[in-house]
Amino acid sequence: xxxxxxxxxxxxxxxxxxxxxxxxxxxxxxxxxxxxxxxxxxxxxxxxxxxxxxxxxxxxxxxxxxxxxxxxxxxxxxxxxxxxxxxxxxxxxxxxxxxxxxxxxxxxxxxxxxxxxxxxxxxxxxxxxxxxxxxxxxxxxxxxxxxxxxxxxxxxxxxxxxxxxxxxxxxxxxxxxxxxxxxxxxxxxxxxxxxxxxxxxxxxxxxxxxxxxxxxxxxxxxxxxxxxxxxxxxxxxxxxxxxxxxxxxxxxxxxxxxxxxxxxxxxxxxxxxxxxxxxxxxxxxxxxxxxxxxxxxxxxxxxxxxxxxxxxxxxxxxxxxxxxxxxxxxxxxxxxxxxxxxxxxxxxxxxxxxxxxxxxxxxxxxxxxxxxxxxxxxxxxxxxxxxxxxxxxxxxxxxxxxxxxxxxxxxxxxxxxxxxxxxxxxxxxxxxxxxxxxxxxxxxxxxxxxxxxxxxxxxxxxxxxxxxxxxxxxxxxxxxxxxxxxxxxxxxxxxxxxxxxxxxx
Numbered sequence: 001x002x003x004x005x006x007x008x009x010x011x012x013x014x015x016x017x018x019x020x021x022x023x024x025x026x027x028x029x030x031x032x033x034x035x036x037x038x039x040x041x042x043x044x045x046x047x048x049x050x051x052x053x054x055x056x057x058x059x060x061x062x063x064x065x066x067x068x069x070x071x072x073x074x075x076x077x078x079x080x081x082x083x084x085x086x087x088x089x090x091x092x093x094x095x096x097x098x099x100x101x102x103x104x105x106x107x108x109x110x111x112x113x114x115x116x117x118x119x120x121x122x123x124x125x126x127x128x129x130x131x132x133x134x135x136x137x138x139x140x141x142x143x144x145x146x147x148x149x150x151x152x153x154x155x156x157x158x159x160x161x162x163x164x165x166x167x168x169x170x171x172x173x174x175x176x177x178x179x180x181x182x183x184x185x186x187x188x189x190x191x192x193x194x195x196x197x198x199x200x201x202x203x204x205x206x207x208x209x210x211x212x213x214x215x216x217x218x219x220x221x222x223x224x225x226x227x228x229x230x231x232x233x234x235x236x237x238x239x240x241x242x243x244x245x246x247x248x249x250x251x252x253x254x255x256x257x258x259x260x261x262x263x264x265x266x267x268x269x270x271x272x273x274x275x276x277x278x279x280x281x282x283x284x285x286x287x288x289x290x291x292x293x294x295x296x297x298x299x300x301x302x303x304x305x306x307x308x309x310x311x312x313x314x315x316x317x318x319x320x321x322x323x324x325x326x327x328x329x330x331x332x333x334x335x336x337x338x339x340x341x342x343x344x345x346x347x348x349x350x351x352x353x354x355x356x357x358x359x360x361x362x363x364x365x366x367x368x369x370x371x372x373x374x375x376x377x378x379x380x381x382x383x384x385x386x387x388x389x390x391x392x393x394x395x396x397x398x399x400x401x402x403x404x405x406x407x408x409x410x411x412x413x414x415x416x417x418x419x420x421x422x423x424x425x426x427x428x429x430x431x432x433x434x435x436x437x438x439x440x441x442x443x444x445x446x447x448x449x450x451x452x453x454x455x456x457x458x459x460x461x462x463x464x465x466x467x468x469x470x471x472x473x474x475x476x477x478x479x480x481x482x483x484x485x486x487x488x489x490x491x492x493x494x495x496x497x498x499x500x501x502x503x504x505x
Contacts (some may be wrong), residue, residue, distance in 0.1 A: 015045040017053035019074070022061025024211055024247065025182070026094055029120055031058045033093070035152030040124040046155075055089045055127060060096035062177055063351060067096055075108040077443035082110050089113065089127055093120060095181040099353065101140045108286035109136070116140035117182055121151050140497035144168075144186055152215020157401070158471045159435030159464035160207040160243075161200045165193050165231065169213040170220065172251065174288045174355040175277075175317065175348070178213060183281050185214065185293045187221035190231055197238055206435065207243035207398065208235070208339045216249035216258055228253075229261035240463060243398065244268045245420070248275055248315075251291040263306040270307050271420040274299065275315040279334030280327035283320050286359070293334060300338045311341035311386075312386050318375055319348040319368030321362035328371050335378055341421065342448075344377040371407050380447050387445035390421065394441050394457065395450075397423045401434035401468070413438070417450070428459050435464025 016037045018031040034044070037055070045053035056078060061067055075090065082088045091113035092104050098116040105111055112130040115122055118141035129229060130137045144167060155161055168183040169176075197208055210231070219227025235244045244267050249258075251274060262268050274296075278284050281292045303310055316331060335343065347368050350357040397415035404414030404424055412424045413432065425440045432438055437460040440452035 004331075013048070014042050014054035016057065017045045017049050017051070018044040018057045018059060020059045021058075021067070021070070022063065022095065024162060024209075025164070025167070025213065027156075028164055028211055029117075031153045031155055031162070032151040033057060033059065033123060034154035035121055036121065036124055037150045038154055038383070051081050054087065055091065057091045057093065057123070060092060060094035062095035062099045062181060063349075068100065070346055071096055072107055075111065075148045077112050079108075087131075089130065091115065091123060091127060092119075093123065095178070095421050098140060098181040099177070101138060105136045105138060110443075112136055114138040114140070118142065118144045126351060131299065143183060145188075147188060155436075158468040159398070159462075160209070161205045162211045163193060163196055163200070163208050164188070164211045165215065165218050166212040166221070169210050170217065171214060171252075171290075172288050173277075174286065174359070175320065175351060177351045180353060182213060185217060185221050187214075187227070189222070190227065190234065193230075193231065194234055197235065197312070199243065201238055201240045204463050206241065206462060206464040207245070208241065210235075210246035210303040212246075214248075214250045214253065215246050216255075217253045222339055224431060225255075226257050229255070229257040232258070232261040232268050233265050236267055238267075241267055242462075242464075243418070245271060248273050250275070251296050251299055252289075256302065259302055259306050262303075269418050269420065270310040271312055271313075271418070273313045273315075276334060276338075277315060277317050278320060278323070278327065278330075280323070280333035281330075283323055283327050283330075284321055287320060287356070293330065297334065297337055309419060309446070311421060312338065313342040313344070314338070314340050315344045315346070316375065317346050317348050318372045319363040320365065321348070321356055321359035323348075323363060328375075332375065332378060335375070339382055340379065340387060341419070342383060343375075345372065345375055345379065350401070360481070384445065384447040387421070387447065387450060389445075390442045391445055391452055392442060394439060394450075395423060396437050396439050396460075397425060397437045397452075399432050399434050399438060399465070422449040423452060424449055426455060428456040430459055432459055432461070433465035435466075436462050438458065 018030050018033055020026050042055065058071060058074065061070055063267060080092060082090060089112040090110065092111055093115045095117060097104060097114050099115065100113060105113050111491065113123065113126045113136070115126060122139055126137045126139055166185055166187045168185045169179045170185045171179060200208060216228045219225055232244065235241060245383060276296060277287060277289060279293055284292055300312060303312065348363070397416045397417055399413055399415045403422060404412060407414055411427050413427050414424050415438065416423065417423050423440065425438060438456050439458035440456055441454055442450045443453045444451035
């Protein structure tokens with residue numbers, strides 16, 4: 001019996017829970033982990049199981065300074081539950097597992113399995129091996145064993161899907177530990193990517209998000225500098241694919257052919273997430289970012305010239321070591337010039353193992369906090385002003401599932417406009433499903449959402465809505481999915497196109 005055959009039988013009748021922290025790449029990996037476990041016979045634990053499953057998997061992130069404290073706190077919470085429940089297993093994977101492979105079992109000896117970012121496909125076999133041998137199994141591969149997208153998957157959405165086009169990163173940003181944990185960039189073959197997209201569309205998916213740690217560097221591993229723009233154009237030829245997004249590009253690799261492909265490919269949405277990190281040339285150099293303020297603003301100008309309605313969002317780090325008040329003012333200047341629809345703002349946090357953690361000039365917490373608050377206030381004002389420009393516009397909104405927390409109370413539905421703005425709208429008279437399209441007129445704007453308070457102008461039932469209906473007509477698996485632990489201080493993260501790979505690109 002092969003390891004693959006064994007894995008299909010080991011979990012029959014057992015429940016599992018996956019707790020996901022970090023970036024979209026982790027969310028993507030967790031869908032694969034769920035698929036692997038279900039193929040091995042496990043079933044999803046009910047929502048809110050809180051550690052009462054037979055197997056609890058932590059898919060970790062190592063980006064924030066206190067990531068390990070969170071992990072060990074959660075593991076400590078599970079220790080008495082495991083002691084009282086013979087046969088329960090705990091697994092730790094993801095970036096923190098890749099980084100602290102030798103520490104986790106020492107600090108939490110009740111953990112059964114530790115696996116890394118390169119060998120998520122091994123989880124079912126490792127769980128069974130730990131059960132049989134009655135000892136922890138630690139297996140960390142140093143290079144990618146199987147591209148995640150080739151593994152079984154349990155997607156969280158019937159109508160939208162992630163499609164990973166590359167893993168790893170070739171950049172050396174001084175604040176980022178991702179390249180050390182995910183490895184050098186490795187690209188998938190274009191034909192494999194398109195085959196996956198076509199298969200997803202055949203299942204009813206109408207929106208895909210191309211995913212990579214540095215998504216527009218795609219092609220560097222296969223020797224084609226225009227591979228990403230070609231891929232965008234190829235997506236335009238996939239019949240039935242209505243919306244294409246991608247996250248996250250790096251300004252260094254954002255070339256004119258990509259802008260042209262975005263503008264000329266009908267199903268590529270008018271949305272761009274372009275990480276800034278700092279507006280100061282001096283800080284950008286210290287961060288080892290390979291662009292400067294002028295180059296960044298030049299990209300924004302070109303995008304707006306080619307795609308006037310594009311909504312542009314960004315990432316900004318406040319309080320990087322050595323940042324002066326003048327440096328911070330340069331960041332505020334870029335924010336005013338770029339007029340981002342959203343900004344994901346972060347206070348600098350030491351990442352153990354990164355050059356920035358050892359730099360002189362670490363900024364006092366109170367200074368970082370004060371700058372952060374000024375930045376958030378400015379961006380809030382700009383976001384509101386930009387959203388008010390949407391009032392009176394007619395938008396076709398894709399109905400979303402679970403994005404409007406107050407929808408039941410307000411009798412509204414929620415969804416995403418083509419530019420990924422969140423829209424709450426009056427529930428149409430006729431039934432609509434997640435994945436269907438509703439045309440509305442915007443009547444009110446808030447900093448982080450739009451309202452369409454009038455009656456729907458049109459409803460278009462879609463294949464994606466059919467797919468959602470089929471999924472929900474079948475016996476529903478317990479629970480709704482993985483916990484999305486994305487850091488979203490400042491503004492809410494858009495779904496399904498959420499913040500990029502650890503917000504570090």
